[in-house]
Amino acid sequence: MTMEEQSLDDLTLSQTMPLCQESFSEWWNTVSAPPLSYITPTVINVPEETWKTDGHMDMLLLNDHSLTEVFDEELFELPPPDVSTMDGVNPTSSTVPVTSDYPGEYGFQLQFQKTGTAKSVTSTYSEHLNKLYCQLAKTTPVEVLLGKEIPLGAIIRATAVYKKTEHVAEVVRRCPHHQNEDAADHRSHLIRVEGSQRAQYFEDPNTKRQSVTVPYELPQLGSEITTILLSFMCNSSCMGGMNRRPILTILTLETAEGLVLGRRCLEVRICACPGRDRKTEEENSTKMQSGTKQTKKRKSTPGSSSMKKSRPTSSAEEEDKDVFVLNVRGRERYEMLKKINDGLELLDKDRKPETRVKHEFVLPSSGKRLLHRGDKSDSD
Structure with a gap:
């Protein structure tokens, strides 16, 4: 026989059980409880139709405004994410982008180097036509000029859109031939930023438009301009891409949250001989503008x-x-x-x-x- 069994046999029923009950009742009475008058019951207005004749309730309709105010339906819903605090988020753009110039309060302007119309130039800009002519995959410097100091964290975004109304809803992409030859992750983008490791490439989830951003750098000592280097990775005549459709390049000055501070727009033509094409188009534009006057003079002469x-x-x-x-x-x-x-x-x-x-x-x-x-x- 184990010690546990001996201890159980030696146990005798206590004769002081009523004393234990009396002590428990005394302890219970010592517990202080608030009177019922201090407890405010929640009154639920239940319509009489929910009660049956036998005294039982069939269904409780919770139509009381006090209950709806207590329970919040949006208690378990997560708050929407803050786009401004997320890193690398592309702000949404409109379906039809704005192509008008807007210098803004900071006087956002663009300048280009004067290279002339020689056949050897890789890029040239026509002020008369507001048009940039450049070669495929050649670096084109764009000078940014501001009127006053801009907040820190500003970026410059470059987006390509079609010029004509019947093509403006279509996304400007590279042709399949040039895409297959490129091994970069952003090989479908037409515009690239050269010389900067901080360039980021985006594709809008709604419109599927592609853009590239680069942080705005303050001008160096002794200079008033900041230069960014752009490259256009497809010819304007490429089949399956632009297919001879004119395009516009929109350069916007934005904050880190995507707020537009300034906008500049210009037409771009990617061709084999930028100087020759610029000279030809400027001459044709001049002839068209002076063509009406010449015809009138010819009529007046007998x-x-x-x-x-x-x-x-x-x-x-x-x-x-x-x-x-x-x-x-x-x-x-x-x-x-x-x-x-x-x-x-x-x-x-x-x-x-x-x-x-x-x-x-x-x-x-x-x-x-x-x-x-x-x-x-x-x-x-």
Whole structure:
């Protein structure tokens, strides 16, 4: 027999059980409890329709405003994330981006180096057309000028969009050929920032537009401008990419939270010979602007009448060889001049048979008919 079994056998029932109960009741009475008058019960207004005739409640409708005020439905919902505190978040952009210039309170401006229109230049800017011409994957310096000091943490964002309205909703991307040749993570981006390890590439989740940002650096000592280096990684004529559709590049000055402080927009053409294309397009633009004045001057000069007056002095052979072209504005004038020309053509046709008839009558020397080979005479 173990010691535990011996201890259990030696136990005897205590005769002081009532004393324990009395001590517990005495202890219970010593516990202080607030009176019922201090307890404010929560009154629930239950409509009478919920009670049955047998005294039991079928369903409790919690329509009381006191309960709804106590329980918060948004208690277990997480608060929305703060976009401004998240690192590397691209702020949302509109479907149709704004392409108008906005210098803002800081006087945001862009400048380009004057390289001229030589064939050897890799990039050149036309102030007359507000257009940048550059070669594929060649570094193009862009100078940023501000009127006053900007807050710390500002960035510069570059975004490419199509110029024409029918293409503005489409995203500007590189052609598949140049994408496959590139091994970079951001190989689908058209615009790149060179010379900076802090450049970041974004793609908007709503519009799918691509952009690149670079932190704004203060001008160096003795300078007022900050230079950023851009590269365009596809030609404007690439099939499957821009496909000869003109594009615009939007450069915006933004805060770290994505607030736009300034905006500049310019047209960009990526081609093999920027100097030649710039010179050609500037000449065509100048001709189109001065074309209306030249046509008015030509109309005022009576050149057609003088040409017609000089025709009788020339010989018939020279008139047949010379052909003149006259530009006429207006349908009525054209019909009138056409009738005059048709009448002169008829006169020329009438004159030619007369000369042939004269020669036919002049050729025979007498009234006798000329005999041809195989013909017989009247005497025969």
